[in-house]
Amino acid sequence: MTKPLAYLAPTLAISIACLVAINGCSRDTQPTETIATMAELPENIRASVVASPELKLGFAVYSRNCVGCHGIKGDGVGPAAVRLIIKPRNFTTGEFKFRSTPNGQLPLDEDLNRTIRQGLKGSSMPSFQFMPERERNAVIAFIKQYSPKWTDKTQKRERVILPSSAPDNLLTEERVWRGRFAYIGMGCHNCHGMTGRGDGPSAFALEDDWGNPVRPYNYHRGAPKGGSTPLDIYRTFRTGVTPMPNYQSSTLGLVTRDLKPTVFNLLVPQEQKLIEPYVDSLATMDEVMQWQEKSPERYEAYSDDRAWDLVAYTLWLREQSKPVGERSAAIWPHHPGADSSPSTDTPPSTGN
Ligand code: HEC
Ligand code: HEC
Numbered sequence: 498m499t500k501p502l503a504y505l506a507p508t509l510a511i512s513i514a515c516l517v518a519i520n521g522c523s524r525d526t527q528p529t530e531t532i533a534t535m536a537e538l539p540e541n542i543r544a545s546v547v548a549s550p551e552l553k554l555g556f557a558v559y560s561r562n563c564v565g566c567h568g569i570k571g572d573g574v575g576p577a578a579v580r581l582i583i584k585p586r587n588f589t590t591g592e593f594k595f596r597s598t599p600n601g602q603l604p605l606d607e608d609l610n611r612t613i614r615q616g617l618k619g620s621s622m623p624s625f626q627f628m629p630e631r632e633r634n635a636v637i638a639f640i641k642q643y644s645p646k647w648t649d650k651t652q653k654r655e656r657v658i659l660p661s662s663a664p665d666n667l668l669t670e671e672r673v674w675r676g677r678f679a680y681i682g683m684g685c686h687n688c689h690g691m692t693g694r695g696d697g698p699s700a701f702a703l704e705d706d707w708g709n710p711v712r713p714y715n716y717h718r719g720a721p722k723g724g725s726t727p728l729d730i731y732r733t734f735r736t737g738v739t740p741m742p743n744y745q746s747s748t749l750g751l752v753t754r755d756l757k758p759t760v761f762n763l764l765v766p767q768e769q770k771l772i773e774p775y776v777d778s779l780a781t782m783d784e785v786m787q788w789q790e791k792s793p794e795r796y797e798a799y800s801d802d803r804a805w806d807l808v809a810y811t812l813w814l815r816e817q818s819k820p821v822g823e824r825s826a827a828i829w830p831h832h833p834g835a836d837s838s839p840s841t842d843t844p845p846s847t848g849n
Pocket of ligand 2: 594684687689699711713722724734739741742744807
């Protein structure tokens with residue numbers, strides 16, 4: 498058994514856990530030892546918990562580590578929630594952000610496991626990486642009790658087809674600049690801003706599925722919530738993170754050479770010149786339309802390649818935000834003209 502203290506992220510999480518922990522923070526999680534009492538649980542849930550040893554353990558883990566934020570009713574309004582800007586998830590609606598399933602579907606257990614193991618960077622959701630697997634599985638079984646969706650047979654959980662590895666040598670100049678082109682061509686800048694600072698014209702009035710205000714990810718401020726490996730980033734925008742749509746092949750395939758006038762209209766001549774050679778390697782709209790009809794595999798491959806361009810661009814922007822000495826990859830000039838104060842020497846406020 499590990500000590501809960503060891504697997505809580507520092508700062509806020511610990512103080513909350515200690516606050517709600519009548520018995521202190523350093524004891525092992527035992528099914529009999531809970532902070533919130535079972536009597537406080539909604540009646541229907543209590544009945545299931547009493548009948549199942551796994552759910553009993555899950556409840557013990559939950560009441561020790563999660564209840565302060567997510568609440569005894571699972572509605573996301575635990576005692577600490579009022580003080581949090583990004584609100585804890587309400588489990589009663591059965592809606593989740595970080596999934597390997599399409600927007601609107603329930604996540605897979607492995608998605609929930611990843612969220613709990615890694616935490617959600619940039620929010621108060623801590624990482625429980627040292628929590629024993631058995632306890633993580635038990636708490637997952639327990640939080641499912643809060644929404645009837647989990648037992649509704651009509652609810653689908655279809656894994657979006659995701660690649661098992663990223664293309665080799667992802668961070669090439671070619672991919673990054675084509676990614677830049679796709680980023681503007683697909684309108685990512687409307688929310689994320691011209692240089693990825695989360696300050697686009699549509700950025701300020703966004704709400705998530707629960708009606709809480711949410712700001713687009715600032716690429717210059719620490720890691721994305723859903724993980725920062727190339728595969729994590731690929732999954733995130735293939736499956737969507739409400740209110741950000743999921744980007745399917747039908748949209749990605751529209752990134753063609755034909756978008757050049759639209760995209761270049763938003764770029765200074767210096768940047769147009771930088772990007773142009775790589776844009777010319779893209780297909781034309783006519784070609785893409787033909788593939789879509791006659792050669793779906795080729796169409797899929799083309800769309801997928803555009804998704805990887807966007808991943809490369811995301812990684813490159815993150816790289817740009819690091820202090821010069823800490824950058825790993827080859828670095829090309831920051832967007833010329835797009836940003837008068839590139840973040841070249843400013844360390845991000847929350848690191849990875
Ligand atoms: C310090 C507060 C805090 C604690 C403690 C906490 N969470 Fe969270 N949790 C959050 C916040 C805030 C979010 C929403 C983050 C967001 O939407 O960006 C969240 C989101 C989640 C999500 C939703 C992920 C998704 O895909 O939408 C799950 C699942 C979750 N937490 C499980 C847990 C479990 C299980 C525990 C205890 C082992 C726990 N949390 C402890 C604050 C907390
Ligand atoms: C409608 C506005 C909107 C558009 C358009 C949009 N996004 Fe987002 N995006 C968001 C919001 C809001 C978040 C933050 C969600 C959160 O933190 O819960 C986000 C988050 C992200 C993240 C970080 C996810 C994480 O794990 O934290 C990435 C990467 C991203 N967007 C990439 C893109 C790309 C690439 C495009 C264009 C293809 C795009 N976005 C278009 C609103 C948008």
